[in-house]
Amino acid sequence: MSLNLHQKCKERLVEILSDQFLNISVSNRMFIERHSAIGLVLAEDVLPKTGRSKEMIEQYIGELPLFDFVYESLSRELFECQQYDSENPNLRLVDIEGYENAREVAARMVDEFDSLPWEYTFTLLLHNDLADMVRLKVSDFCLSDDIRISAVDEDFKESYPLVSGIERRDKSLSVGGLLSLLPENKWEDGAGVIQIKAQGFVGRYGETETVRCVNEVLKSICGLGVALRLFKVDKKYRSTPAKAKFYVHKKEDARWTVLGTQELDISESDTFHDLVLYDFGGRLDDSEKKAGWVAEVLKDMKVVFASESKKRKSKLLLACQWLYESYCSRSELLSFVQTTVVIEILLGEKSSSDQIGLGVLLRNRCAYLIGSSQSERDAILKDFQDIYDVRSKIVHGGKSRMNINEKRLLSKLQWMCRRVIQEEVKLLSEDAKKLAGSG
Template sequence: MPLNLHEKCLEQMHVSLKEQLGKVEVRNGVFLESASLEPLTATQSILPQTGKIHEALQRYIGESSFLDFVSGNLSRELDETQEYSSERGSVPLSTIGKYADIEAVSKRLITSFESLPWQYSVAVAMPESFSRVFCSCIGQFVISDSVSILSGATMDAEFPLISGIKKRDQNVAGGGLFLLLGNRTGEWQKERAYLVVRVEGFIGKYVATETLTRAINTVRSFVGLLIAQRVLKRNYTYTPTQALKNTTCTAVRERSGSLKRLGNSKRDTPKSSSILN
């Protein structure tokens, strides 16, 4: 169900946001200047401060719901449509082609905001040893309405990793050196098992929302349960710093089928899990 904000609230938000967006600046072509986003708190203050809508927004995003929504959305759009340049300084958002019409941008963002919550499926690859047993013997297991384990073959059919947006597909494929390979796209590993957690709310770029936190906590709880039940065991191995790899998870926004690369995190002490014999 959408938020169903009062018509007068929407009108006031539009007037305020149109004014504040004119102050937003972009650095290097793709990064929002965080200080220039602070005036958006004026628009945030127009939203209900108590009641069901307020509680829902805190559950979907957090305390700064509107500011984080605008920041997360614009950051994703800039990343996917603009080119990074170390030589470009800070410029007003309105000087960038598709954002020249500030009124239209304001209306679009508020319409999107009111349509919350959005549905996502967050997928995390399981250890290889677990995957070998799971994919050969089970293939698909539904734990609850929001948690399941699927094989890569099932993931490929249910969640295709091609959106048609070049930069987004490159991000899903891994970015970095993959960018040198041209039109390379992401793919699910057929012999790998994936833990899939379904959540609703909002997940944006460069913002930490309650929706993402819930998904991560569910993953941690599930893996912890597997370790406690001796399905997985935790091993410690030494890996030189330069050999550390980033760990990532991918979220598919089910509402529109768009794909997002959620984040990377380096592990100071590499750990691995494997299925017990």
């Protein structure tokens, strides 16, 4: 389903873009001077202000959709098709071969914009610890229609090639640490990957809503895995940190063409590399036990992603995203606040909290949801009060550091969040069984 913009809207967009293309400057024939393209923002006023088209446009790209689309599309074209020219540090876009006719280029951009959304697959290599999950149990496991965990085989390599045939694009895929993982732009046989499919738009620099949403899905997957004890975070020091990255493919003529890579934030990369399979303190001490546990947890994770209760699923996955971000944070103070947000997402309710107070509501709900005995509930109630005292000092008092006891409370809070998520997953599983039984 395309945007299907009104013809008069498209005509007006072409007029504005063609006028603004005359002002765009390009450095060394390859790089757009962003400030010179600011006039493209004028075209935003022509786009629909209400309705499905507006929702789709912002969902796929962002708050300045036409500016971002045109800027990112032209940036990719210039980078991939032009030769670096040190003798011409500054040119007008319309002085470059192929862009002389501003109206023609504008019409092409508008037609491409109107054809959105496009289909993409984001593929993330699993490092050795997580690749064990694939080797143990998973050859091709779907968490949902859009998320799969699989191993690289010949069919995979044929479906998702790492060579596009565009020389500059293919060279960019081999820059930096990529050579050590994927020599000659080839997938490693048997490597484990997570793949996330998405619709929308991905540009040269990837600053679109589509990329942000995929990153959020990954954090939800990792956070849910941590909560359900598929993973644990085993912090390690790295003298030369390497960023984890997605390899992005776009569907073109029913085939997947590689576009490039999208790196994770450095703190998110570090935490992703710190994930290891949960072993229950060494009790999962052979491949058979590990495989059984991996299969069980993945089944529970699939229940969450396949849940028909959209509101509950959305709330749970958002909480898992915040939980993962709490592990990613390099500031313990920020991590503390992020972790309290997890509890508030899962157990908060505005109408009830207005009556009895948010802290009291959360404390009681948490204690009675995860406490297995009265003494454990009493301990949770006490710890929770201390936790919210610390939160208040951070948020309202500008607290600058945490002592040993407060760090203990952070660990306790993260444990509470994991336990609450586990209970929520149990409820979703029970709901799924009831639906299956009634069907």
